[in-house]
Amino acid sequence: MPSYRLAALIVSSVLVLAACNKADVEPAPAPDEVVATVNGQPISKSAFDLYVQTIEQQSGRPIPEEQKSLVLDQLISMRLAADEAEKAGITKDAEVRDQLQLARMNVIVDAALQKYLEDHPVKDEELKPEYDAQVAAMPREYHARHILVDDKATAEAITKELKNGADFAKLAQKRSKDSSSESGGDLGWFTASSMVKPFADAVVALEPGQITSEPVQSQFGWHVIKLEDSRAAAAPPFEDVKDRVKIMVERKRLQTYLEDLRKNAQVDKKI
Numbered sequence: 678m679p680s681y682r683l684a685a686l687i688v689s690s691v692l693v694l695a696a697c698n699k700a701d702v703e704p705a706p707a708p709d710e711v712v713a714t715v716n717g718q719p720i721s722k723s724a725f726d727l728y729v730q731t732i733e734q735q736s737g738r739p740i741p742e743e744q745k746s747l748v749l750d751q752l753i754s755m756r757l758a759a760d761e762a763e764k765a766g767i768t769k770d771a772e773v774r775d776q777l778q779l780a781r782m783n784v785i786v787d788a789a790l791q792k793y794l795e796d797h798p799v800k801d802e803e804l805k806p807e808y809d810a811q812v813a814a815m816p817r818e819y820h821a822r823h824i825l826v827d828d829k830a831t832a833e834a835i836t837k838e839l840k841n842g843a844d845f846a847k848l849a850q851k852r853s854k855d856s857s858s859e860s861g862g863d864l865g866w867f868t869a870s871s872m873v874k875p876f877a878d879a880v881v882a883l884e885p886g887q888i889t890s891e892p893v894q895s896q897f898g899w900h901v902i903k904l905e906d907s908r909a910a911a912a913p914p915f916e917d918v919k920d921r922v923k924i925m926v927e928r929k930r931l932q933t934y935l936e937d938l939r940k941n942a943q944v945d946k947k948i
Contacts, residue, residue, distance in 0.1 A: 715756045728752050799926045808915050808922050815910040819880050822862035824901040825855040832892030832899035845903050
């Protein structure tokens with residue numbers, strides 16, 4: 678039988694909180710909505726269903742119907758342990774109290790933000806502009822070759838040979854100490870951010886077909902660089918990422934909402 682102990686511990690803070698926060702206790706559920714009673718206190722079907730759902734999300738697999746009675750036993754044991762801990766005064770401990778407050782706030786905020794999105798839904802016409810903005814922000818890709826040597830003088834001599842018509846690929850195979858020499862110095866396609874800054878800056882400044890007029894130094898040595906070509910990054914079709922774009926728009930909407938709340942609040946930070 679699979680173990681649900683970890684998931685049970687994760688969800689327990691919320692359940693303990695419900696037991697400890699007397700001001701938030703809901704009316705007792707109807708008898709047909711109760712799955713068990715513990716020392717006269719009911720466990721509602723909705724609470725049990727939430728417990729099961731949380732375990733399933735944590736474990737990544739559904740709980741078979743025949744095992745749900747065992748899961749209910751776990752929940753009953755947790756309720757007994759929580760009640761006993763409360764009797765012992767554990768909820769008066771400052772750290773426990775803070776954890777409960779944070780757990781309560783997390784549940785409330787999660788529900789509130791979900792409701793905000795339900796009340797302010799993202800419309801389909803908002804998605805394509807966001808997609809276009811994300812595509813426009815994608816980094817450009819570059820295809821380049823280079824010849825890497827240990828000293829500037831050698832790099833300058835190679836640059837001179839290239840200006841006199843020497844073949845870049847053949848010189849790379851003969852003179853470069855980089856592993857790319859086997860392929861004529863070909864580095865394939867890459868983004869500027871994937872290269873060290875001096876190299877990336879030099880590549881970005883080149884036009885397709887151009888070779889650096891002066892050697893470029895990095896921590897690896899001295900580079901002679903030729904830009905073969907550049908292109909806009911290939912973006913996935915809009916329909917393939919539409920759901921992901923919607924999530925991005927929702928996140929931005931929530932961020933704006935939270936920023937507005939902060940603007941209209943009196944906040945006094947002490948640290």
